[in-house]
Amino acid sequence: MHDEAQQSPARQLEVVGERLQEELKRFSNIEALGRAVDLAEAENQLRDLKDVRTKFLGKKSELANLKKSIGRVAPEDRASFGQLVQQTEATITASIDEAEQSLKKRVESARTERDSIDVTIPGRRPRPGHLHPITLMRQRIDDIFVSLGYIVEDDREIETDFYNFDALNIPEGHPARDPQDTFYTTEGFALRSQTSTVQIHAMQRRGAPVRMIAPGRVFRRDTPDPTHNPMFFQVEGLCVDRGITMAHLKGTLTEFVHRLFGPDTKTRFRPSYFPFTEPSAEVDYSCFNCGGQGCRICKHSGWIELGGSGMVHPNVLRAANVDPEEFTGFAFGLGIDRTCARIYELDDIRLLFENDVRFLEQFR
Numbered sequence: 001m002h003d004e005a006q007q008s009p010a011r012q013l014e015v016v017g018e019r020l021q022e023e024l025k026r027f028s029n030i031e032a033l034g035r036a037v038d039l040a041e042a043e044n045q046l047r048d049l050k051d052v053r054t055k056f057l058g059k060k061s062e063l064a065n066l067k068k069s070i071g072r073v074a075p076e077d078r079a080s081f082g083q084l085v086q087q088t089e090a091t092i093t094a095s096i097d098e099a100e101q102s103l104k105k106r107v108e109s110a111r112t113e114r115d116s117i118d119v120t121i122p123g124r125r126p127r128p129g130h131l132h133p134i135t136l137m138r139q140r141i142d143d144i145f146v147s148l149g150y151i152v153e154d155d156r157e158i159e160t161d162f163y164n165f166d167a168l169n170i171p172e173g174h175p176a177r178d179p180q181d182t183f184y185t186t187e188g189f190a191l192r193s194q195t196s197t198v199q200i201h202a203m204q205r206r207g208a209p210v211r212m213i214a215p216g217r218v219f220r221r222d223t224p225d226p227t228h229n230p231m232f233f234q235v236e237g238l239c240v241d242r243g244i245t246m247a248h249l250k251g252t253l254t255e256f257v258h259r260l261f262g263p264d265t266k267t268r269f270r271p272s273y274f275p276f277t278e279p280s281a282e283v284d285y286s287c288f289n290c291g292g293q294g295c296r297i298c299k300h301s302g303w304i305e306l307g308g309s310g311m312v313h314p315n316v317l318r319a320a321n322v323d324p325e326e327f328t329g330f331a332f333g334l335g336i337d338r339t340c341a342r343i344y345e346l347d348d349i350r351l352l353f354e355n356d357v358r359f360l361e362q363f364r
């Protein structure tokens with residue numbers, strides 16, 4: 001191989017062209033390797049190509065030097081050498097232009113790819129939520145009573161002693177007021193231990209007559225076990241009007257269980273005691289599963305407990321500014337989660353509060 005300085009100017013031009021072709025190879029390498037087009041890489045290459053253009057066509061390029069040397073070429077070769085220089089310059093320019101075009105295209109397509117969404121890829125479906133079994137149960141209960149002309153009331157979960165106890169005829173010293181059984185917050189306030197508190201608010205707000213139900217959370221100091229939880233759901237019912245009797249209470253709850261469990265469901269009232277009702281009764285309904293024959297769900301008794309009920313105590317009416325001489329009423333309280341657990345045959349009531357998705361998904 002000769003030293004470059006000793007090569008003829010024509011040969012030198014040829015070498016410049018060859019070197020350029022060598023240099024341009026790396027700009028087509030990405031495609032040759034079949035790699036995905038990377039935007040940053042393509043942009044870098046476009047910048048590098050500018051340097052190549054300067055190197056081969058700039059003022060300090062070899063080609064520029066060769067152009068300057070035209071004058072030194074022997075006169076008889078000058079014209080053809082000049083032509084050769086021009087041709088080489090045109091070829092080099094065309095090659096670099098071509099590489100630049102293809103790089104620009106690559107940058108463009110990389111940008112499009114980055115900014116576009118492939119509509120053919122299956123999307124991630126949002127998982128629609130669904131109602132909690134307690135909410136479903138509550139809605140069924142609400143629907144039945146609303147169709148019987150009851151309004152649905154809601155109220156606070158932290159109550160004063162007056163609403164939680166005094167107004168409900170639960171005097172100082174009554175076991176229900178024991179700190180063992182109730183969550184006290186600050187002095188004079190407690191988490192409500194029954195939804196009966198809403199009765200008082202509703203009567204104070206609306207006066208009599210009134211027909212309302214109040215579904216909601218209540219709190220008692222229980223150690224959690226399969227049948228107990230310190231927080232659970234009740235629905236309270238109240239009907240106050242002139243001439244309301246125990247017969248209305250029995251008729252209403254009988255209609256309720258007919259609608260909830262079917263028209264053959266029977267009710268049973270057992271005498272009981274609650275401070276806020278007089279007389280008071282526990283209400284049972286015949287098992288929806290065995291119809292009273294006895295089965296696992298009703299623990300072979302044929303009956304399932306619905307809740308407590310009774311005629312509103314005159315003291316309760318008075319506490320809510322309703323005249324017990326003019327008005328009478330009945331009230332009842334039903335356990336929503338308990339009923340829910342029965343219907344779905346849950347062995348452990350805590351399943352309803354743990355919010356384990358594997359459990360809840362069954363109620364879709």
Ligand SMILES: [Zn+2]
Nearest residue numbers: 287290295298
């Ligand atoms: Zn049964």
